[in-house]
Amino acid sequence: MIETPRGRAQDRKRVAGGQDQEVRYEAKKEAVTKDAVKKSVKKVGNSRTKVEADLETKL
Template identity: 80%
Template structure:
């Protein structure tokens, strides 16, 4: 797990479905809508690799 300049832990392996900025980032990165990302998080959990795999499968 990486940390910020202030020494706080940062977990980049997760997508927080309730955090709009993370959902928007993932949607832009994958070229899908924010609703698609939210439904993927709901379906497979908040693991970034699982969310990306689910979005790729639905394309």
């Protein structure tokens, strides 16, 4: 795992639904709304793979 400047581990396999920049990034990447990403995180959990798969089924 990558460490942040503060020395904390950063897990890129997760989508932090409460972090606006992560939601915005995922929304832009998948060409959906931020609200759709937040709903998907709430529905399937914060695994990036599961969120992306759920968003692809909605397209």
